[in-house]
Amino acid sequence: MRFGKAWIVAKKDFSEFKANKQIIATLAMMPILMTIFSVVIAVPLASLAVEKPPTEPDLGLNLLIFYDHVDLKDTTLNNAWVNHSTIMNGIVNVSYINNSTLTNVIAHGSLLDNVTITDGILTGCVLRNSQYSQNSTVMIDTVVSGTTKGTSELYKALLDLMTHSYLLYFFFIMAVAMPTTIASYSFVGEKTNRTLEPLLSTPLTDGELLFGKYIAVFVPVMSLILLAFVIMTALVDMLTAPVLGYLLIPDAVWLIGVFVVTPIICMVGISMNVYISSKVNDVRTAQQYSALIVLPVLLVFVIGPATGLGTITVGFMTIIAMAFLGVLAFLAWLNLRTFNREDILTSWK
């Protein structure tokens, strides 16, 4: 295999793609949509990340007794300031409870700051920066305030899309769908334009010609995907980092997904397209068959995790990468084996 010869074939195809605005537009569409989609997720995610605190009423506390680091049980507290303590089975009136845990407590007219409440009844209180058992704590005329990050269901769903890498699936789908656009032109185009006969009469081996075609599709598709990833990451982090305080993407799953799994899936997509292209005689038929290539990837990445068959972790990504690598090796072998100059020449219609 002379890689230089394959690169010459690829360079020629690049020139052809560059000259064809329709191909460029079709290729660029998916990454552009992907980037827009990520921004559409990131904007509400950023806005929902911090909930604005409601106005706290002035409780007019007059604190007379101070408790620090104590365990209070079956106690009634009035005008007390309790710090770093636990209160169990008690009543709290017009007091300030700070950094404490309350269990089975009835509180009235008190400020509860940074507390954890299990089984309680709160009336006319202010609950600030706290956690409480939602199924067993009753709150009447109580204001819940403080910076509680992402408590809404929408926020959780959007965060899932980003951090649990569902958005990454679209990169995989792009990697398998985008080659369809140009791979069909790459091979069937040579057939329909009758350019294959002079090309096959040159001293190119089957392997060099096929590898050249692989590169010709892989390079523009992966370049656009990586460009979309960089732009998407920059935009998402720019929008969310100031409110979250950290970079949302990329994490390890994203990095493995984009830099390892996506290129392998892209090569699988190209292999399938090359196989189809060498068997049919017009671009439209090739594209119709190629559209079906996306389905197996959809099955693995959408139905799989949705049914709990695979959690999107680094391990899951590694397994997927290995599986697709196996598929790729088989398809590359199949393409080399079934690539037949005679068939290609004599099956022209």
Add this chain to the structure above:
Amino acid sequence: MSGWAIEAKGLTRVFGDKLAVQGVAFRVAWGEVFSLLGPNGAGKTTTMRMLCCLLRPNDGTADIGGVDIIRDPLHVREQIGLLPENPGLYESLSAERNLRFYGEIYGVPPDKLGKRIEEILKLLEIWDRRGDKIAKFSKGMRQKIAIARAIVHEPRILFLDEPTASLDPEASKVVRDFILQLKARGGTILLNTHNLYEAQRLSDHVGIINTRLLAFGAPSDLADKMWAKATVVTLKKIDERVLAAVKALDFVKNVSVEDGQMIVSLGDPDNDNPALAQALVKAGAEVVSIREKEHSLEDIYLKLVKGDKGQ
């Protein structure tokens, strides 16, 4: 260069149950233009494709520049240039980019490639259009670019499949003149054509094919093989007395009258024609002209192909 440029050894090719080419064998010397003539579907293109290692023969083989097409097709393809029936150019690329691509594939060094492209395009009078996309070119221009592509790497042997088919007379002439220039430079060319005038004008040898190779040789030799040598005598008046006088000559094999002319079959026209002229004058004939009967390639082709169809 030793041996034959092209040596076909019983090439046979079958497509399904259709026999396309059967036992075709011929030899082409270096620096020679050889034309394969035949009707549509006679196997000309199939033969050329087998020689260019695009199709594998079912039987037989061939040597191109001394290299076997079955054993070492890659080496064969390095030596040849092919102009297929359809130009097959990249429409969205410029003429120069098309040629550069093929030059690079054949491994022409970059510094030489530019000069080579310039030389050929100037020779074909399309240097000014080198930057234009092929899509903007006429049929004749495309054919010129396709020829330029076939020779950009200076192949030892050139295969041209119907190079002037579907071209207008002016473009055909440019292509034919270019082939003559290549021939003058010592190029070895195998030409597939329907055009008998073209074949007669360009070829040193021809092969007439109709699945089988019906005849092979220089056009003049083929005529000699197919017809006895004859002299065409034009007289002011042909009468029985004159005919009898000619028939009486011992070196005359046969006498006939066609289109008001006397056709006299002779063994050796160069020696016998003076005696024939004397006999005619002696018999009182008024001789307008005496010339050797010639057979065109068209005569040869039609006789062979019609004869083959009749079998």
